[in-house]
Amino acid sequence: xxxxxxxxxxxxxxxxxxxxxxxxxxxxxxxxxxxxxxxxxxxxxxxxxxxxxxxxxxxxxxxxxxxxxxxxxxxxxxxxxxxxxxxxxxxxxxxxxxxxxxxxxxxxxxxxxxxxxxxxxxxxxxxxxxxxxxxxxxxxxxxxxxxxxxxxxxxxxxxxxxxxxxxxxxxxxxxxxxxxxxxxxxxxxxxxxxxxxxxxxxxxxxxxxxxxxxxxxxxxxxxxxxxxxxxxxxxxxxxxxxxxxxxxxxxxxxxxxxxxxxxxxxxxxxxxxxxxxxxxxxxxxxxxxxxxxxxxxxxxxxxxxxxxxxxxxxxxxxxxxxxxxxxxxxxxxxxxxxxxxxxxxxxxxxxxxxxxxxxxxxxx
Numbered sequence: 420x421x422x423x424x425x426x427x428x429x430x431x432x433x434x435x436x437x438x439x440x441x442x443x444x445x446x447x448x449x450x451x452x453x454x455x456x457x458x459x460x461x462x463x464x465x466x467x468x469x470x471x472x473x474x475x476x477x478x479x480x481x482x483x484x485x486x487x488x489x490x491x492x493x494x495x496x497x498x499x500x501x502x503x504x505x506x507x508x509x510x511x512x513x514x515x516x517x518x519x520x521x522x523x524x525x526x527x528x529x530x531x532x533x534x535x536x537x538x539x540x541x542x543x544x545x546x547x548x549x550x551x552x553x554x555x556x557x558x559x560x561x562x563x564x565x566x567x568x569x570x571x572x573x574x575x576x577x578x579x580x581x582x583x584x585x586x587x588x589x590x591x592x593x594x595x596x597x598x599x600x601x602x603x604x605x606x607x608x609x610x611x612x613x614x615x616x617x618x619x620x621x622x623x624x625x626x627x628x629x630x631x632x633x634x635x636x637x638x639x640x641x642x643x644x645x646x647x648x649x650x651x652x653x654x655x656x657x658x659x660x661x662x663x664x665x666x667x668x669x670x671x672x673x674x675x676x677x678x679x680x681x682x683x684x685x686x687x688x689x690x691x692x693x694x695x696x697x698x699x700x701x702x703x704x705x706x707x708x709x710x711x712x713x714x715x716x717x718x719x720x721x722x723x724x725x726x727x728x729x730x731x732x733x734x735x736x737x738x739x740x741x742x743x744x745x746x747x748x749x750x751x752x753x754x755x756x757x758x759x760x761x762x763x764x765x766x767x768x769x770x771x772x773x774x775x776x777x778x779x780x781x782x783x
């Protein structure tokens with residue numbers, strides 16, 4: 420899988436409409452709060468023109484792209500972390516995701532109810548962010564209780580964990596997301612098992628209408644807010660993108676051109692997700708299949724093999740690497756090897772975006 424993304428926001432901000440747009444799945448999109456009760460989960464392929472080019476050059480029978488998972492939960496309201504609205508049970512549905520897309524309403528529509536008569540994207544964003552922080556605080560408080568008992572019993576490492584959790588507790592209590600706390604890398608790793616929501620990379624989606632694609636004051640206000648918190652803010656016209664998602668490839672390109680857009684909303688979200696999560700794509704290919712795989716930047720070639728199969732990682736011997744550009748320029752794998760441009764590496768080689776890798780491994 421490429422990465423998983425949880426979609427959060429207040430009720431009636433367009434989350435389900437955007438979910439429809441990026442997954443082309445027709446879940447219910449209502450003008451009433453709490454339309455989404457069970458989380459909607461959608462799997463979408465990541466379009467990458469390099470994969471099809473590799474398939475053609477290698478002669479693979481099929482191409483298998485890497486995929487993304489999107490999870491759309493019920494709209495959050497003030498007090499959700501304490502059980503208001505439909506409660507915080509839905510926050511647990513996104514604790515396992517890699518990133519969070521925070522949808523904020525940046526359009527006026529008298530036919531769609533909202534929490535307040537006045538549209539204020541910063542206020543709306545703050546409400547949801549506060550609920551995420553309170554959920555994390557609840558998790559930290561429970562963990563601190565257990566660690567306090569362990570510390571009194573003299574368990575090894577409990578004092579250091581108590582100090583870390585106390586620091587997190589204090590910052591969360593002051594309204595700070597865990598991701599914004601100054602932490603060492605090993606401390607972040609220590610927190611990962613808790614599945615805290617505010618430690619995850621987040622980006623904002625300003626949901627606009629077609630009449631405010633340019634010079635949208637609400638989107639501008641949200642973008643400024645996002646910038647202050649070192650977050651990315653994407654503009655997204657949910658209704659239009661949902662219509663685009665249902666078109667064939669040719670019609671979709673024409674529609675985007677008419678709207679003055681150079682990429683679909685899904686492509687924009689994928690690109691943003693890869694950037695904030697520091698992800699790259701490598702490829703494998705043989706006569707049967709060309710396959711795209713996603714790993715974090717800095718992943719060594721043996722660890723990357725585990726994405727394909729645990730046996731590849733465990734029995735790793737070596738890897739032959741062909742650069743994508745080299746493959747395209749040469750026109751065939753055999754030509755690349757004839758020119759001496761394929762390189763063989765041991766386990767410490769760091770995978771580069773676009774690498775085509777042939778693994779040699781010892782089967783168990």
